[in-house]
Amino acid sequence: MTQRLDALPITRLHAAALAVCTLGLFTDIAEVALSNALAAIFLAPPHNMARGSLSLLLASVFAGGAVGAPFFGMLGDRLGRRRALQASLALMAAGSLAAAASQGLTALTVARTISGFAIGGFPPLVATYLAEVMPARHRGATLLICAGIGLLGGLAVILLVQALSPGVPLGIEPWRWALILGGALAALGGFLFARLPDSPRWLASIGRSIEADSACRLFERAAGRLPVSTPAGPAATPAAPGAAGFRALFTGTHELRRTGLFVGLYTLAPLATIAFPLLSAVVMVEKGFKVEQSLAFAALSMLGPPLGTLLTALVIDRLERRACLTGLAAAMAALGTGFAASGTFLTLVLVGIAFNTAAATYGSILAVYATELLPTPLRASAMTCAWAGGRIVAALAPIILLPILTAYGPHAMFAVITVVLGASATLLVAGPRGLSGQAVA
Numbered sequence: 001m002t003q004r005l006d007a008l009p010i011t012r013l014h015a016a017a018l019a020v021c022t023l024g025l026f027t028d029i030a031e032v033a034l035s036n037a038l039a040a041i042f043l044a045p046p047h048n049m050a051r052g053s054l055s056l057l058l059a060s061v062f063a064g065g066a067v068g069a070p071f072f073g074m075l076g077d078r079l080g081r082r083r084a085l086q087a088s089l090a091l092m093a094a095g096s097l098a099a100a101a102s103q104g105l106t107a108l109t110v111a112r113t114i115s116g117f118a119i120g121g122f123p124p125l126v127a128t129y130l131a132e133v134m135p136a137r138h139r140g141a142t143l144l145i146c147a148g149i150g151l152l153g154g155l156a157v158i159l160l161v162q163a164l165s166p167g168v169p170l171g172i173e174p175w176r177w178a179l180i181l182g183g184a185l186a187a188l189g190g191f192l193f194a195r196l197p198d199s200p201r202w203l204a205s206i207g208r209s210i211e212a213d214s215a216c217r218l219f220e221r222a223a224g225r226l227p228v229s230t231p232a233g234p235a236a237t238p239a240a241p242g243a244a245g246f247r248a249l250f251t252g253t254h255e256l257r258r259t260g261l262f263v264g265l266y267t268l269a270p271l272a273t274i275a276f277p278l279l280s281a282v283v284m285v286e287k288g289f290k291v292e293q294s295l296a297f298a299a300l301s302m303l304g305p306p307l308g309t310l311l312t313a314l315v316i317d318r319l320e321r322r323a324c325l326t327g328l329a330a331a332m333a334a335l336g337t338g339f340a341a342s343g344t345f346l347t348l349v350l351v352g353i354a355f356n357t358a359a360a361t362y363g364s365i366l367a368v369y370a371t372e373l374l375p376t377p378l379r380a381s382a383m384t385c386a387w388a389g390g391r392i393v394a395a396l397a398p399i400i401l402l403p404i405l406t407a408y409g410p411h412a413m414f415a416v417i418t419v420v421l422g423a424s425a426t427l428l429v430a431g432p433r434g435l436s437g438q439a440v441a
Helices: 002-006 012-043 051-078 081-101 105-133 136-150 152-164 174-193 200-205 209-222 246-250 253-268 275-286 291-300 304-313 321-341 345-373 376-408 410-430
Strands: none
Touching: 002 200, 002 209, 012 051, 012 081, 012 105, 012 136, 012 152, 012 174, 012 209, 051 081, 051 105, 051 376, 081 105, 081 174, 105 136, 105 200, 105 345, 105 376, 136 152, 136 304, 136 345, 152 174, 200 209, 200 376, 253 345, 253 376, 253 410, 275 321, 275 345, 275 376, 275 410, 291 345, 304 345, 321 345, 321 410, 345 376, 376 410
């Protein structure tokens, strides 16, 4: 099965799978980014929401994601990647539409928690699915293309809310329109996933050989190749299914060490990759710049990640994953130190763009590295456990770093970030090499 899939070129079916996954990730990231717009809207008149209530509303998405990610990982390993992705998008659509129709803070917070439950599981499941259906020599590129275009979802939702802000179209507030559109896109993505085959590698890994062969033949036909005949006799006997799901994570030392490595890497990452975009504007204010300049900096610094990720997709399958990640961690440490020491607006913008680009590329390559090294029967469970750890730390990052910034200044905060990046680099150096161009585990 592995040889058949990896021997194929990129076909229209592969492109369709990439397009549907990208649509879902675009919607997922837009839903998360909408929280930034909600913070600005509800702090201003006529809402004037208390900061404590607003904090609960903003944290609801991350809290839901931390719980939802392992749940959808279990579904992915038990019921299949496609069904888990459809379930995630269906729940995302329901949560978005419920939030759009909500009346009152409690109803909105509950609806956003439901959305977060679905949002948490989708990105690691998409990485799992794409890694398993794409040919090995194009695996890294397709995952980075999906991530690069998906990152545009955050910019798109902010621009949509701003474009609709001067009025109230059809008597519906702009933020509600954003939720309605997000729900519609999530529902569309769930419908389109029904048209795609499930992962042949996963089907084969759990002993469903006939279904795996049928799914593989769809990709072969899309490539214009005659399907490989299934031999009769003992050679056609299905292999014994491998252990799957959370229980399998603890069945052997090898599985436990691999899972622990990626839980560690994903848990450490947000203290650099998420904290910088969240707190860089605050650092600008601490340096004496006006609020308008800080907001302009925040907008400009988000231009790099989609472009940088897409450009990296051109070369990623010729590069060793672990070396790339270690180099990016070192670059972020240097750029963070430079940001703390800079004093001019132009320098801060350039360094900010470079840091955010390195952070986004690091996250995308980390997903490629993890999907390659985790075994197929438990890939979804392990990936979503690691992702859940990252969501928890992402919610805690401002709570951890903002007091350090306030009490000791930007140099102290970036010193903590540098220590975190050093710990990540240590884990990477101690970990195995990536599988660039090779079959997944």
